[in-house]
Amino acid sequence: MEMEKYFFCYSTNLYEFLRYTKGIVFICxxxxxxxxxxxxxxxxxxxxxxxxxxxxxxxxxxxLHARQV
Structure with missing residues (x-):
């Protein structure tokens, strides 16, 4: 698996922003x-x-201090 093709999100707040505010669907x-x-x-x-x-x-x-991706 080419890891640079994927983003692992460990933040519930970020997940909710991506999923519900931006409508981005996660893989799993x-x-x-x-x-x-x-x-x-x-x-x-x-x-x-x-x-x-x-x-x-x-x-x-x-x-807030944001993590670089």
Whole structure:
């Protein structure tokens, strides 16, 4: 599997933004085998990258530290 083609989302807030605000459909959801944290797997494309930029910008406006993708 080419990992750079996919985005693993471990944030419930980010997942909800991508899924419900932006209407981006995830490929699958699962739990990390070592940490037990749930994640959602998205295909990395231009639509997703633009949504992530928007999410990060909203976080900066609120004074939150956003993770780089």
């Amino acid at each position: 959801t699962a739990f990390h085998d070592k940490t037990g944290k749930r994640f959602w797997l998205f295909e990395r494309d231009e639509v997703l990258l633009e949504a992530l930029k928007e999410y990060n910008e909203c976080g900066k406006q609120l004074g």
